Amino acid sequence: MLNGLYVMDPNRFDDVYGPEARAAIERHLVIDSPLLTRDQITPDVLAGLDVLVTGWGAPKLDAEFLAAAPKLSLVLYGAGSIKPMVTPEMWARGVRVTSAATANAEPVAEFALSQILYALKHGWRYVLAARAAAASAPRGPELGAYGATVGLVSLGATGRATARLLSHHKLDVQAYDPYADPAQAERLGVRLVGLEELFATSDVVSLHSPLTPETERLVGTELLESMKHDATLINSARGGLVDEAALVDVLSRRTDLFAVLDVTDPEPPVDGSPLFTMPNIVVTPHLAGSLGHERRRHGETMADELARYVAEEPLLYEITESGLARRA
Template identity: 90%
Template sequence: MLNGLYVMDPNRFDDVYGPQARAAIERHLAIPSPPLTADRLTPDVLADLQVLVTGWGAPRLDAELLAAAPKLSLVLYGAGSIRPLVTPEMWARGVRVTSAAIANATPVAEFALSQILYALKHGWRYVLAARAAAAPAARGPEIGAYGAVVGLVSLGATGLATARLLAHHDLVVQAYDPYADPAQAGRLGVRLVGLAELFATSDVVSLHAPLTPETRGIVGAGLLESMKPDATLINTARGGLVDEAALVDVLGRRTDLFAVLDVTDPEPPVTGSPLFTMPNIVVTPHVAGSLGHERRRHGQAMADELARYVAGEPLLYEITESGLARRA
């Protein structure tokens, strides 16, 4: 039996580590206390710690914490990006870390799929038009889903998950990702194209890229202007990918275009932002990712990783220092 601790935001603990996941984890870990917050980690609490079970609100694994936890060998991170907790000292110590980021791809992909199909039916357009007029909206030339072209920006975890869901529909799927595996894309029926071609030829463009210095503002006026008539932009990734001033300008002039923004920059938008009042933009409050008990996928993924660790098997979701650097 290994020694473990639950350490994370108490408001999210039960959402992530539900009864099933906790039972599976506690078959392998002796956990001497209720869940703790990072500010309650004292040297005596950390002295025998071997496995840290965490998520949102995780402690940063700096030199001071590592010195107090000499036996720590594994971190189970039931959330997405591990950047808030990792440090050079952690990597140097050889502490292994595995993340539930892949589990979070599922609800994002489900949300993206729903918005892609809804966009091809002009769903939001009719809702907003009817509300503004207090009368039935006039029907327009809907695209429909059959044979429509959907463009995905990035084939990372969420992009791939979205592509897998789209494969069940009669759509043409293309993607821009300079790091994508062409063979993997081919198996999913996804055609790899350049970014300019993707925007110019897609009926719906769905963003799934990470936010890096290279991708910040990547969707600017030129790409937006190039979009097909009646096309829709969906962003469930990061608000900073889109130049929002350009978005407001272009969609203010091209009222045939539409945008569904689940993320913005800043987030939430400032009070009075035109994003809330423009007739061809809808903003949702960052709901695409795991919510409520959807987060229990994260906890179950970490319970499964712990079972593999104890059995001496490879970890499916382990993140290495070199792998994290490549993602950046």
């Protein structure tokens, strides 16, 4: 049996590592210590550590940590981005890391699907119009979902998961991703197009890109102005992908357009932001990612990865230094 240790934010621990996941993990690990936060770690609990089980609130695996944990060989990270945790020293030591980022793609995709279909019915528009008038909103010429064109910006884990859900509906799905594998896109039933074409021809545009220097404020005045009449922009990725000043400006003039923002920059928006009061923008408080017991997917994914590790099988969600650099 290998020696393990739970270290993470205690407020999220049970959501991620529920009873079933813990039972599966503890079939392979001896865990003598109670759950610790990163501030409670002492050298004595690290001395015999083989596998670190963690998630939100993970410790930084710097030289000091690694010196106290000479046997550490695997980190199970039951959350998304591992960037706050990893260090060059960790990679140099050969410590392996596997992440539940792919598990987090599923609820984001479910949220995106719900908003895409709702947007094609003009759902939010009618809700806000009725509330403003304190009366029933008159029906308009909504498009509906059948045969509509949906554009996905990025075919990373969440973009691919969204495409798979959209494939169950009679929709024309296109995507912009300069790094996408054309064969994979074809298998998903997605047509690859340029960014300008995607914005100009989609009835709904859904953002799924990571936030990098290249994608910061990717969506600005020109792309927004180019959108089809009655089109909707959905952002469940990162607030910084959208130039919000440009969004407010364009949507104040193009009242036919609509935006659903689950993420903003800053997050939450400042009090009094026009994002809260404009009739063609709705803001939700970062609901798309895993919430509550949805996070159990993360822990179960990590338990499965540990079983593969013990059986000396390939890890499905291992993150390497070169792979992380490519994502960045």
